[in-house]
Amino acid sequence: MPLLFFKSEEHKKLYEKRNLTVETISKRLARIMQILLVKRLESSFTAFRRSLHNLQRYTQNMIDMLEADCVFICPDIDVNAEFAKAPDFETACRNIRTKIAQKKGKSRQFRRSDLHEEYFSLLLQDKKRIDRLCALWDRNDFDPKLDAFKEHLQSELFNPRINNPGGYDRPKLVIFTEALDTLDSLARHIESKGYRVLKVSAANRDELQQEIKANFDANATVRRDDYDVIVTTEVLAEGVNLHRANVILNYDTPWNATRLMQRIGRVNRIGSKEEFVHVFNFYPTVQGNEQIRLIENAYAKLQAFHTMFGEDNRVFSELEQLSEADFNNLMEDEESPFSTYIADLKTFQKDHPERYKELMDLEFRELGGQIRGQQDGVGWVAVKTEQRAC
Structure with a gap:
């Protein structure tokens, strides 16, 4: 300063x-x-x-x-x-x-x-x-969050009950983190368990484009099975298909709730063979969240999306209240960052009523998920939600 x-x-x-x-x-x-x-x-x-x-x-x-x-x-x-x-x-x-x-x-x-x-x-x-x-x-050589991940890697994330892709695919897993050091740490442990890991960051995304597509894109013409897990930063949060996997772990929760949905959208795509997408989220500790209020911020923004757009998939927590959007009766707050989008949607509904109804009737309905996970001595919680795949 x-x-x-x-x-x-x-x-x-x-x-x-x-x-x-x-x-x-x-x-x-x-x-x-x-x-x-x-x-x-x-x-x-x-x-x-x-x-x-x-x-x-x-x-x-x-x-x-x-x-x-x-x-x-x-x-x-x-x-x-x-x-x-x-x-x-x-x-x-x-x-x-x-x-x-x-x-x-x-x-x-x-x-x-x-x-x-x-x-x-x-x-x-x-x-x-x-x-x-x-x-x-x-002098510290432990990490309770990593320990929780190790405990649940095979029993939860590679549980054949949920991670059992149809056809000839091997089980696959997508992990998002916001830190390169965390990415490297996770990859080392996963590889020690015998899984094949593809590490992706901004530094190598372009050169690995074909590897990503061949191993994790269900729509790829040329398909390979060289990797079981892809561990990536935000660089793959959009613009890529990863839907040969139907299990995703948000090892870090992003500030931006839209980014959280974009991550999940990598595996919840048309062409997936699986009926459900299984989403696991690590919550921050109670102590950490008191400083950054990440849970409250993410939950509030996601709830606003549910209210405005009639979102029917829980993203972050089973506590999210799903609802059908009713733009005609939705109260607009002049200070709300969503007011512009609400106005645009109302205009679209008025000018293109048939197209609006067609979009609203699309089948993207969700079957309720179930909270899973465990809180250890430091307070990390892994939470799981399920989404009906596209």
């Missing part, structure tokens, strides 16, 4: 946005960092440990810059990435100065004297705390 410690009001104004002061911007950024850290902790202990070490490195970079009387504050440049890839401090500084000159934005180089000395002493205190946390977490 270096912006808070500028001595000059001119320097502060340089980074203000519209009506946002540097105090407001700094506090918001700090809150975002807190939320991201909790999200990483909820994803996996491996991901959280990596984030702690990154924070340790970033804090040390700022201390080094202050000690060298060369402080870069650059909204347009990833300063920490420049320090990570450069062979030494001086080279990194030269590279950053070159980029500042090229971008001509708000990125600047400051002197230590431009900031209050209190900032340096507070950074040293932060670094001491972070060092202690890193040492503690480096």
Whole structure:
């Protein structure tokens, strides 16, 4: 939060946005960092440990810059990435100065004297705390969420009662996570159990396009059985078919409820041979959810979808109330982010009544699912819902 410690009001104004002061911007950024850290902790202990070490490195970079009387504050440049890839401090500084000159934005180089000395002493205190946390977490070799996953991998996710694809397909599983470190950790364990894993991220999605299609797309002309499990980040949440599988695990719950439905839509597609899609969701811990309120946010948005569109598949919890949409009687809130969409749907219903009725009569009805899973000592819960396949 270096912006808070500028001595000059001119320097502060340089980074203000519209009506946002540097105090407001700094506090918001700090809150975002807190939320991201909790999200990483909820994803996996491996991901959280990596984030702690990154924070340790970033804090040390700022201390080094202050000690060298060369402080870069650059909204347009990833300063920490420049320090990570450069062979030494001086080279990194030269590279950053070159980029500042090229971008001509708000990125600047400051002197230590431009900031209050209190900032340096507070950074040293932060670094001491972070060092202690890193040492503690480096001694930790367990993860109760991963332990719960291990316990239920074969008994639930590969249970032949639900994961038994028709035809000649082997059982398949789709897993979504938001963290690369979590992806790698999951893949290592799954492979240790004898399953063949395809790992997909933004770095390799394009080159694996044909592998994904051949092994997980029920509509593929050329079909292969090289993999049993696909573990992926959000990069496969849309634009791809994975419906040779009918079991999906959301190892991390995304903030955006639409993203959750898009994930499930990868396996709930026309062409699936299975009558049901089985969805498993890991809830965050009680302690973590108190900080980020993810369950409440996801549930509220999904319930709004059910109310507006007559959604008949539960996505996140059996507590979701399914209903038929009635746009004529739906109350509109001027502050609601859905008001625009409701208005558009009403217009479509009025202008194209026959087409509207045809779409509403499509058969996508759901048979009620059942909550499954278990809460361990730390509070993780895996929840299962069932959907009638398209």
